[in-house]
Amino acid sequence: MTKFVFVTGGVVSSIGKGIVAASLGRLLKSRDYSVSILKLDPYINVDPGTMSPFQHGEVFVTDDGAETDLDLGHYERFTDTPMSRLNSVTTGSIYQAVLNKERRGDYQGGTVQVIPHITNEIQERILRVAKDTNPDVVIIEIGGTVGDIESLPFLEAIRQFRTEVGRKNVIYMHVTLVPWIPSAGEMKTKPTQHSVKELRSIGIQPDILVCRCDRPLQPGIKEKMSQFCDVAVNCVIPAPDAKSIYEVPLIMEREGLAQEVLGLLHLEQRHPNLTRWQELVDRLYRPQHTVEIAIVGKYVRLSDAYLSVMEALRHAAIGLESDLRVRWINSEEIEKDGAAKYLDGVAGIIVPGGFGIRGVDGKILAIQYAREVGIPFLGLCLGMQCSVIEWARHLANLPDAHSAEFDPETLNPIIHLLPEQQDVVDLGGTMRLGLYACRLQSGSLAAHLYGEEVIYERHRHRYEFNNAYRSLFIETGYSISGTSPDGRLVEIIELPNHPFFIAVQFHPEFRSRPSAPHPLFAGLLQAALKKSLGQEPVAV
Template sequence: MQTKYIFVTGGVVSSLGKGVATASLGALLRARGYKVTAVKIDPYINIDAGTMRPYEHGEVFVTASGAETDLDLGNYERFLDLDVPPGSNITTGQVYLEVIRKERAGDYLSQTVQVIPHVTDEIKRRIVAAGERAGADIVLIEVGGTVGDIESLPFLEAIRQFRFDVGDEHTLYLHLTLVPYLGTSNEFKTKPTQHSVATLRSVGISPDIVMVRSKDKLPEDITKKIALFTSVKANRVFSSFDVPHVYQVPLALEEQGLGKAVETLLDLEHIHPNLGVWQNAVRVIKAPQREVTIALAGKYTAMPDAYLSMMEALLHAGIANDARVNIKWINTESLEEAEEIESQLGDVDGILVPGGFGVRGIEGKIRAAGYARSRKVPYLGICLGMQVAVLDYARNVVGLKEANSTEFDPYAPHKVIDLMPEQLETEDLGGTMRLGDWPMDLSAGTRLAQLYGVPQGGEVQERHRHRYEVNPAYVQALIDAGLTISGVTPGMAGRGAGLVESIELADHPFFVGLQAHPEFKSRPMRPSPPFAGFIAAALAGKLEAPEHKELA
């Protein structure tokens, strides 16, 4: 079949949930057997999201190819169960950089380089290329920002032209807007949606489908009113109302007929979707057999989206264990004082220390790792979370009291965590870390080898995003003191056995650290093995706790 393109735009306000809407529609099409991919357009001038503040932008999602992207690409991968191909996050910076490169190279010789056609052609080329790389039947393209933003205009013009390039039957425009509810007058207000669609039309795009975000499901009379004022058929106005969890969104939209509407508009065969994965996920989320509380001890806890993939991986692990995972947010700056440890961590079933950058809150993270180690509380350390566990072990077990990372103290006498050699000559910050999928060689008989399904040892792939590593000069001392190096990077020229990829403690219910970010590869239908094992251990420890034994 000729490739189909679905463009998702947004209006009224930002953060309405275009990413979830795009991913949910993709899930409905995947459930019908189509090969789907998704592209996120970000109008900011940054080349990528790698250097943005987590408090402002949320987490940086890393793809298999090593791109540092907007967090919506994580939603795409989780909902569609795929690894998005290179080029799936398009930014203004990327587009203009390429257009300027071509101009300097003489590709536009004798032409005056302009937004139309040169910039818009580059945008369209990137959209088509992303679909071709994925071999997709259907490409979903989410345009970031809000209709009316000056930054979005070249992208809106490009997607307007798309319909003329490939035909009406191969393009679909879906517009997501807000219908607020005014409690003082007890009514839904459609005027923001009317103005939003009018603004979209002013740039030459008439939506085929209008999706409306609201607190509650819209009454039929409001749906008809929106249809009338936007010239969209009433059966193509969909209510994306608040639900307890985003995994309910595909089911709610399918129930309203979104999948059928898209089939009709794109001249697709009408297929009954297989939504078993989503139905099972929602069942567990609504009525789990068990529950567990996990402390997420980080430094960006005021902005939960900074740990979005981490939260989703915990949810997936809960689904796999038929359990609700409650997250207790711990700001590690508050753990700097010893007396804070027991009051904040004494009531949890497991401790997760995520990645991060900078010295703020580091001593609190080290204390959290030490508490989990000494109190036999299940522990999972991710990236920096593994490094702080190593620092705690070096200080308090090996006896290197001044052990530290050169990231936090370049003059430390024991640089147990050090800059990777290939980073020594690096000057730029953006896109220069160890990024994307890298192999881990797991040792036979280790807990991680069991969890990954290679009990005799073997190689597995995980995502990475870091500059620092466990210093090889201290590895033997750590091993001699009882730390298990369960995984290393194979094939690192001149590095002997390879970089430390994972650590464990053999005499602990669950104490695991990974240099990688396995949360980026976790899916509702395929939970991350370390996360699934971590939640299973936390549940087992909860059952063995004294209060549970007394109840038994």
């Protein structure tokens, strides 16, 4: 039978539950156990798809087109296991499902209540993951902090769950903060004691404490927390700050987390194989080169808005044994002061995705600078659309060209909605979401980087390249190196006579892995590294 590990958080938010859950997943997979990870988010939005990046950070997209919390990106990157819409559940989606059942009459006229109807639906979503993928272990992260009002139905559901599936099949892992108080010169356990007390007051006794701290636990701290929180000493697991999130699984292994989890779940203790992961961390901490990449975006004051882009860059840098330096640039600043002021000296430029017109002209100016100065460039989603607008305005003599998203009245809608999308009203209704095939042009840079004729990438966009401008685009020196298999939709554009200039309509960052950097990011970093070393990148 599938086993279940519930991960809760206490004291403060952003304590690292997602990284702890993903790290445990990595440790179990290193022992040849199959794993799936589920995120239960307490907000009432059905999904984060319409939320501002400043509110929620990046929206991570799965193969099947679910718009999810950014923690699912960590789950995929650490476990190398694709997640799906089943792996992301919100309060909004739970209530929506229950209300739909009530409208259909499924409850036969009964009063619909939080208990049992909401809690039953939560438990059903957990069991659905186990049934659909049949993993050895399902790890469930409960968003928010113990004590939050909105988390209570989830906590009640997981309290009941242990009785439903058997006590030997469930454990509770609580991630908590053990702060260092400089004025006292010691660590304090009281925040953890209160957090555990809150958890126990609703009927959940944690089996494992993962103690977040900025230094090693002082002598006696583990024993004190064991005594006051009724947790075995061996199950008080220190989780000190690490220089990189990719070191966390190795720290958790040294502290015995996986061993204690397997013991509590009555699973066989197997020897882990973390050789490749250790090598990855060693390369990360011993770079041979340095390369600086500029990210020109509109949400740069919250780096989590571009989390997967950052991780994909980091994966490529690790593969090239390079120390990655990122120059964050607000595209609105470029609109005011010009591109040269902010982009001079960088080895590569990325213009990532986004929605809305704010900062778009700054992105276009950054792309123009990359094209004219010969800086390796990668455009993602909106970055690809801005590349097309930049071409139209500066090379195709169409100064008023724009996207119909930003200027519905433009005479040259270089980017537009497809005809079948015109009458759709809901924000999510026009979105092209999830995994789609793309056929690559033989001899192109894209074909060289991927080494395949047909690729599959994840999408999240509404607007497309306007095919009315295809011929003009090609006549002015650009190439369309990737399209949908039927040739209708433009997926990849290139500028062949440039050191490295490629822009894609999809989001390649979602499929990059620490041990398998994405070809586009690897190609950009390789071209940028050559530029940094004074070598001229060779165009394909």
